[in-house]
Amino acid sequence: MELVESDKSLAGILRPFKKFMVQSGIMDTDQVVFYGCPGTCTPFVELLCYAARDLPFTYVFVPRLDEEKAKIVREVPHVGMQVTADGPEPLDPKVVVIMGGLAMPNEPVSAEMVQGVIGGYDAKVVGICFMDMFNRAGWPDTIDFDLMINAQIDPVDVYKKA
Numbered sequence: 001m002e003l004v005e006s007d008k009s010l011a012g013i014l015r016p017f018k019k020f021m022v023q024s025g026i027m028d029t030d031q032v033v034f035y036g037c038p039g040t041c042t043p044f045v046e047l048l049c050y051a052a053r054d055l056p057f058t059y060v061f062v063p064r065l066d067e068e069k070a071k072i073v074r075e076v077p078h079v080g081m082q083v084t085a086d087g088p089e090p091l092d093p094k095v096v097v098i099m100g101g102l103a104m105p106n107e108p109v110s111a112e113m114v115q116g117v118i119g120g121y122d123a124k125v126v127g128i129c130f131m132d133m134f135n136r137a138g139w140p141d142t143i144d145f146d147l148m149i150n151a152q153i154d155p156v157d158v159y160k161k162a
Helices: 011-023 043-052 111-118 133-137
Strands: 029-035 060-065 071-076 080-083 092-097 124-130 145-151
Touching: 011 043, 011 124, 011 145, 029 043, 029 111, 043 071, 043 080, 043 092, 071 111, 092 111, 124 133, 133 145
Parallel strands: 029 060, 029 092, 092 124, 124 145
Antiparallel strands: 060 071, 071 080
């Protein structure tokens, strides 16, 4: 893959994601399906959906690779985008977003497992990770990402009253 831009902060993740979504060529009401770890990836999925909330797509979160547990992500007034209790019918993504938490060593998910799930869809593939997790895990050798966003969280400074 070719490095096309470099930025900082949360906007450095959200803006390129929204730009890709605008330029993706998918149609109104098409599904954008996020695959990620429950709890840790979910807030980032909600932020990404919030960045693209004005686009007319249906956003779905799948915990790990369990599509039977897929949930719709909707805007909640005065709160933001939130995973709901509602499941989509049927699941038919035009963009799949793989969250880097799945590539963490303690997760029971492999790149081959992800490819097995998403390989049946005619969809663009986006990867969003932190600390170069996809490359460190070798996932680009198996998954053909159309876009990969890699953010750094370094350093993390913690202050405490003395």
